[in-house]
Amino acid sequence: MTDHGDRTSVTRHHDQTNAVELLDEVPLSEAEAEYVEAARAANTLRGYRSDWAEFTGWCTSHGDLHVLPAAASTITGYLSDLAKAGAKVGTMSRRLSAIKFVHQLQDLPDPTANARVVAVWEGIRRTHGAPPNQSAPLMPPELFDVLAACPTTKMWKTKGRAPEPDLAGHRDKALLLVGFVAALRRSELAALRIEDIADHPNGLVLALPRSKTNQTGEHIELVVLPRAGNADRCPVTALHRWLEVAGAPTDGPAFRPVGKSNTALPRALHPESINTLIQRAVARAGIDPTHYSAHSLRAGFITYAHLRGATDRAIAHQTRHQSLATLGGYVRIHNAWTDNAATTLGL
Structure with missing residues (x-):
């Protein structure tokens, strides 16, 4: 020094x-x-x-x-x-x-x-000045390919050791679906605790005591996780399954590292490691992970919800954006192709 x-x-x-x-x-x-x-x-x-x-x-x-x-x-x-x-x-x-x-x-x-x-x-x-580099949105159908590539069974080279549920694969699947449907930031995924997850007739409700826009914790932000019709793509099912194979803890970090012995460690994932996990999951599906990060899940939700016809106000209700104008930056590339005469030239 x-x-x-x-x-x-x-x-x-x-x-x-x-x-x-x-x-x-x-x-x-x-x-x-x-x-x-x-x-x-x-x-x-x-x-x-x-x-x-x-x-x-x-x-x-x-x-x-x-x-x-x-x-x-x-x-x-x-x-x-x-x-x-x-x-x-x-x-x-x-x-x-x-x-x-x-x-x-x-x-x-x-x-x-x-x-x-x-x-x-x-x-x-x-x-x-130049526009900031943005993570590519991870959304269907690519998201479905990434989910399908998450391993569910752990096979061991050790003679006599029976196959087990692949904890890292189940965690990654839950991380992807919760991060996408809840439109969470990586810091929020890392900070999510089991005691902040509540059952609801329609799925789950996540209570976020702090976030990027609520750093002092003056109010709790609520995010919903609705059940999906397809169990393989349901964030509620994936999260429950991950917590089950992780030992069914009742409190503490929701998303944890997995050790080499296929056991969940008693600490939270670091926000930066979530970037790495997302990129590895994308690569497993045969997709170039260069332009993907943890933010790709939040960007993917915003973009996909917009393409499905959701209003900016409805999207902001889930993402907790304080300014509706901010949402435009996520969907402008896809909007550029909508009702554009350049696509009808027939060249």
């Missing part, structure tokens, strides 16, 4: 990201430290830590520039270098957020609000 004298240093030689690390020589009580840690999601803090370390490294390599407080010219020089190097606008925006966050923790003025920084940043966005 490089220490820049009296300036804040946030890189530490341990694995966990800690919001308190972003504070240097600021006395906090134990209770205060816990609340500072809770002020941002763990993934956000991990990103801020990485971004701040990258910024301080750039300052060191450019004449040991002062980082706290950072001068407007330092930030604009940093942004200009990033832009010229081909950094994405989204990446630069996150770096600015990290710089702002650290200054706020030190009770310093926000340098990113300086007129010089604002002007340069606006110019970069206009010059280098």
Whole structure:
């Protein structure tokens, strides 16, 4: 770790990201430290830590520039270098957020609000802005192929060991169907707990105490899982079957890792591992997984529901989008082919 004298240093030689690390020589009580840690999601803090370390490294390599407080010219020089190097606008925006966050923790003025920084940043966005990369929607009929490719029986090479239900296959099938029908984010799939799942005459109701748009838990968001006519494609059946083969737990994480011995481990899946599981499931079906991720399930629900005639308001009721305009980004590619004269040219 490089220490820049009296300036804040946030890189530490341990694995966990800690919001308190972003504070240097600021006395906090134990209770205060816990609340500072809770002020941002763990993934956000991990990103801020990485971004701040990258910024301080750039300052060191450019004449040991002062980082706290950072001068407007330092930030604009940093942004200009990033832009010229081909950094994405989204990446630069996150770096600015990290710089702002650290200054706020030190009770310093926000340098990113300086007129010089604002002007340069606006110019970069206009010059280098591009639509964000979106995950391909995973929906029928491809979704059905992916579900069919999930293994249900575990065969052992060990002599005398009888076949068993393939826990990973059953988990993946439940993960795919719940993620698609409930239109959940990967963080919500990872955080889903068994005690938050309630029976209903029409299926199941998932109570989400927190989400991306409800980070403080001021209200519980409800998502429904209706029963499907086809048992092989029913999220309720798949979830019940997974929990059954996992040992029928009554509380704790709904989706768990599966060990090499074909047993469910007593911890939740990490959100990032859900991306990997989805891509592996897609690859098992013989589909190139490059453009798929956990978000493909949520995107697939929105796109498929739209194609089936659901209104934006009905879709938002399940996805919990606060802005109906946001839904348009998911379906614009498919809408481009609807009632388009280019498809009738007969060439």
